Amino acid sequence: MIVGGGPAGMLMGLLLARENIDVLVLEKNKSLERDFRGETIAPGSVYLLKKLGIFRELEKHGFVKVNKIKMYDRDEKLFSVDFDRFDHPQKFGIDIPQPVVLEAIKQQALKHPNFHYIDGALCMDLLKENDQVVGVRYKQEQDVKEIQSQLVIGAEGRFSRIRSLAGFRVKKENFSRDLIWFKVPKPANWEEGNLIKVHKHDHVIILPTYPNYLRVGTYIPLGGSAYIKSKSIDWFIDKVCRIEPRLREPMKEHITSWEDTTLLKIFTAHVDEWAKDGIILIGDSAHTLSPILGQGVNLAMQDAYELLPYVKDGLSTYKNRPIPASHFDEFVSKRKQQVSFVSGFQAQQEQNLAASSLIQCAIRKLKMRVLDRLPFKYAVMEKLQYGIFANEKVEV
Numbered sequence: 001m002i003v004g005g006g007p008a009g010m011l012m013g014l015l016l017a018r019e020n021i022d023v024l025v026l027e028k029n030k031s032l033e034r035d036f037r038g039e040t041i042a043p044g045s046v047y048l049l050k051k052l053g054i055f056r057e058l059e060k061h062g063f064v065k066v067n068k069i070k071m072y073d074r075d076e077k078l079f080s081v082d083f084d085r086f087d088h089p090q091k092f093g094i095d096i097p098q099p100v101v102l103e104a105i106k107q108q109a110l111k112h113p114n115f116h117y118i119d120g121a122l123c124m125d126l127l128k129e130n131d132q133v134v135g136v137r138y139k140q141e142q143d144v145k146e147i148q149s150q151l152v153i154g155a156e157g158r159f160s161r162i163r164s165l166a167g168f169r170v171k172k173e174n175f176s177r178d179l180i181w182f183k184v185p186k187p188a189n190w191e192e193g194n195l196i197k198v199h200k201h202d203h204v205i206i207l208p209t210y211p212n213y214l215r216v217g218t219y220i221p222l223g224g225s226a227y228i229k230s231k232s233i234d235w236f237i238d239k240v241c242r243i244e245p246r247l248r249e250p251m252k253e254h255i256t257s258w259e260d261t262t263l264l265k266i267f268t269a270h271v272d273e274w275a276k277d278g279i280i281l282i283g284d285s286a287h288t289l290s291p292i293l294g295q296g297v298n299l300a301m302q303d304a305y306e307l308l309p310y311v312k313d314g315l316s317t318y319k320n321r322p323i324p325a326s327h328f329d330e331f332v333s334k335r336k337q338q339v340s341f342v343s344g345f346q347a348q349q350e351q352n353l354a355a356s357s358l359i360q361c362a363i364r365k366l367k368m369r370v371l372d373r374l375p376f377k378y379a380v381m382e383k384l385q386y387g388i389f390a391n392e393k394v395e396v
Contacts, residue, residue, distance in 0.1 A: 068193025
């Protein structure tokens with residue numbers, strides 16, 4: 001049983017169904033619509049979707065290719081990565097609305113009679129016997145139901161209820177800043193790729209977004225939303241456009257009030273132990289990361305792919321008993337290494353972006369220039385962008 005129908009949960013459901021394993025996905029929302037959720041899928045996860053035959057459905061819908069990452073200090077380029085130079089057959093990531101991806105995975109899964117999906121199902125409690133999880137109690141509209149299972153997979157995301165019900169200890173770390181996001185139409189002749197632009201202590205992150213938009217984020221002081229929003233929207237437009245003047249015209253037309261923006265609280269959250277007897281966490285439930293470089297969705301999907309053989313073996317080995325936490329020790333150890341690599345890289349970039357003094361900004365500029373010239377730049381970025389598929393070189 002899987003609690004949560006996001007990228008990790010839905011993909012996990014499909015993978016289990018493909019192995020002729022009876023699987024139920026419980027999703028608390030009636031709709032798959034998501035606002036300002038991960039819309040960027042890195043090349044490694046695009047490669048996975050191709051392997052599973054899902055990518056063809058995404059092509060029918062359409063997406064924006066992401067094949068470059070660039071960083072500027074205003075108009076001075078500091079750092080760039082061109083995905084065409086990766087030693088991998090998959091040369092681009094994509095930006096596509098998350099509901100499209102989830103629906104494509106769900107429809108593929110529904111072709112298997114052993115896949116079941118219930119929406120509007122809120123998990124109320126865990127069923128336990130002898131301190132082992134043996135199922136869940138959930139509410140759908142006015143009905144409360146219980147379902148038993150050898151394994152409950154928690155994949156609800158960063159605000160996981162299952163995680164709390166199971167008593168997992170969470171180490172949460174708030175960032176020193178919050179993030180304001182907004183979307184505007186893409187100006188004519190806009191360059192390809194994800195763009196980070198800095199100027200002194202401020203910066204913007206600009207991501208091309210399907211079908212022809214830019215998703216733009218800028219940091220504000222932690223807890224400073226009320227103060228920032230006490231200022232005029234024109235002040236906010238000026239703040240952004242001091243760094244990227246080309247955004248002024250679309251912002252003037254489309255960002256007319258604070259209602260046109262979205263506040264995102266930035267924090268990381270990690271659990272020390274991902275599993276207890278009868279339950280395991282994956283995706284953001286186990287490791288909530290910073291939005292820098294949009295890696296949350298990709299780690300979640302690759303969690304599901306890597307977990308599959310352990311679940312298959314556990315169901316076979318323990319028959320009708322809950323799968324013990326120790327069965328997943330190897331899986332957790334392997335995934336923690338990748339998560340640690342990604343979160344460490346993000347922390348370094350966050351430190352760079354948080355530069356405030358003139359000396360710190362000068363050091364940041366020097367560091368990024370040096371990194372841009374180092375030969376191992378592509379090796380590091382390839383590991384980040386492809387994850388567990390970095391060494392797979394066969395076109396799919």
